[in-house]
Amino acid sequence: MNKEKLIPRLRFKSFLKNLDWKYTKLGEVADIVGGGTPSTQVEKYWNGDINWFSPTEIGETSYLNSSERKITKLGLKKSSAKILPIGTVLFTSRAGIGKTAILEKESTTNQGFQSIVPKKNILNSYFIYSRSEEIKNYAEIVGAGSTFVEVSGKQLEKMMLLIPELKEQQKIGSFFEKIDKMIQLQQSKVNKVKNIKAAYLSEMFPKEGEKYPKRRFEGFQGVWRKIRLEQVLNQSGSGGTPRTTREDYYGGDIPFLGISDITNSNGYIFNTEKTITVNGLNNSAAWIVPKESISLAMYASVGKVAILKIKSATSQAFYNMVIKTQPTRDYIFQYLVKMEEENMWDRIISTGTQANLNAEKVRNLIIPIPIDIDEQEKIGSFFKNLDNQIYIEEEKLTKLEKLKQAYLNDMFV
Template sequence: MEQKNLVPKRRFKEFQNTSAWEQRKLGEVADIIGGGTPSTSNEEYWDGDIDWYSPVEIGEQIYVDSSQKKITELGLQKSSAKILPIGTVLFTSRAGIGNTAILAKEGATNQGFQSIVPHKDELDSYFIYSRTHELKRYGETNGAGSTFVEVSGKQMAQMPILIPTLEEQKKIGGFFERLDNLITLHQRKLEKMKALKSAYLSEMFPAEGEPVPKRRFAGFTQAWEQRKLGEMMEVTSVKRIHQSDWTDEGVRFLRARDIVCASKGEEPTDYLYISQEKYDEYSRISGKVKVGDLLVTGVGTIGVPLLVTQEEPLYFKDGNIIWFKNEKQLDGNFFYYSFIGESIQKYIRDVAGIGTVGTYTIDSGKKTPIQIPSYEEQEKIGNFFKQLDHLITLHQRKLEKLQYIKKAYLNEMFV
């Protein structure tokens, strides 16, 4: 390897004119220590004071400091495992290879790990933790066996690794630790917002058998009215479009999976369209989808709604999507959030059938029960959830931006 290739694209200013990174073997700068498990039938081995980790406990968390299971000194001796010091990087070495976490307090592991104990004068814990993707890739390519993949401590010790001085490692590790903390903070904010939305959905719509919700805006006291959607609006579909009529441009053509993608904030991998001429021809028969209408998946992942919010023409796959022609009978946002609430979703699960491929049909759509307050209260509720979803989207975008930044820095700050 040429000297020029041993320098990262992006480097902290104080290290820009210093030495190139050095290629070493992981086992030269860290001890690789496997875990072990004593007999589970011997109770005296367990319920001790030593944290004892299994691979299922290593998720997306960075630092771990408390295991679900504790082991005794005797159990540790019988397992052939060792107590690992603070700063050890746990590495899952069997099925599900490559999950990592840093020990925040001493602990031990079962046999599903090859743990990396950095030599304090040669390797920084967070520096090597930040190379999780590289560790994972190496573990997968060096695992043995076709049905039970595992990487050994000897294999891990031979892993080639490029490292700068310990001072530069700590600078890089500290940078990624701050970035990871920021990502974790935004993940928690996003999870909190989603939990808040779920709680409000259960409180701001009446529970089964109840005439009013637990939580209401001030000034609204009347009981909600129970109706069936088929009594309020036309529930239908459209004239069938054949696959041969699909095009690469024109009027957007929706399938059930496109609606599912939209509900997750994702983009479909393949957009479909039909010609303007075909849309005009078929819309004269079926009518045109309007703002405020609701399209709901009837096959696959059933009961997922899409509120039409724009005037642009669109068409959809008949049979797979149920069309609720709202005609301003309900506030559009209220209609949408009623549909993702537990009451309507439970009805859809009940009518879809058990033991077969579930479907939500036009007939089921007509019989779908809905509880409704005054139009004014509907607007209040609909706008509230719309604003809440807007905040969730902002948090999601911030998180995705930080994750993208981290990925870019990982590519540029390591050799």
């Protein structure tokens, strides 16, 4: 924000000579409307033609025009639900607070919303929708203090905003709508490649009890064999954590893999949040896991797997595997990815306070594998190419999201 004037750092040329943005309460430029739920015991209230949204339906797209459940006119009359006009910005007001979407069709909501109905010729829908994060942050602050965070309509009405005249709002709203459409299009491209990979993962490995996969590369024949994972390991073992109370054990030159690293990875680890010192390594059960090894999460994000693209130590939450050959490594890695995506670990994990794996169960895991190493290599290479495509599309998505955030920082006061 310009400190001398109430204007954003970045402004469309046609509005450079316009007046400063003005402070206003959200309740002065929009009506805040709650929702309600007709009795679920009365059939006549349900399966009508009136949209009735719940918070679980919000967040995937900017616009909404059809809800999962619908109510009748009688259900509307017999509840506190209200008809919201086109252009309303739905705002979830309870757990999962701050999810937003714009209505393309008149609709109602349950009581988990405090929706923003822009006043005609005063507030632009997409302009205020673009400030969703700002409104969410406000709601989380004023709604804190109860058993769970919840913001009321009265609290939202009091939120102070700086807004320009309507024409500038419309220009800004249109600009961010175009960016959001680009982001959603790019997200669909990411999803498409991920779905293609998921389909191939399902078909290119034999299902339980079968000797062949449904889909196979031309030129390969013969039944697959089953092996224990330990049969293809040169070296393996869990890691260890240096004592966290010793500052001299941390902040060194040795990467130290943690659960957050693998959870946030795309299957390949290039760096880690934490590092340890040689002293920390020598005074713990941690060991240097070679580059190109596989690390598998046994706790927390159970079954999450990644290939180390750096030499790294790991915590005891991981089982680390050095595979005898790269073709076999690539094949095993993709099979472990399949297990995680299809929840195949569920039947062998240890249950307790939280579901965990252990080193013995990982070592003794039975894996179907082609006898021909060329077929292993073909499968591993095929999925690696798909991983590369996913990475490229995700990088494009990340760039768009960063671009949007930069504009949000500069185009609002």
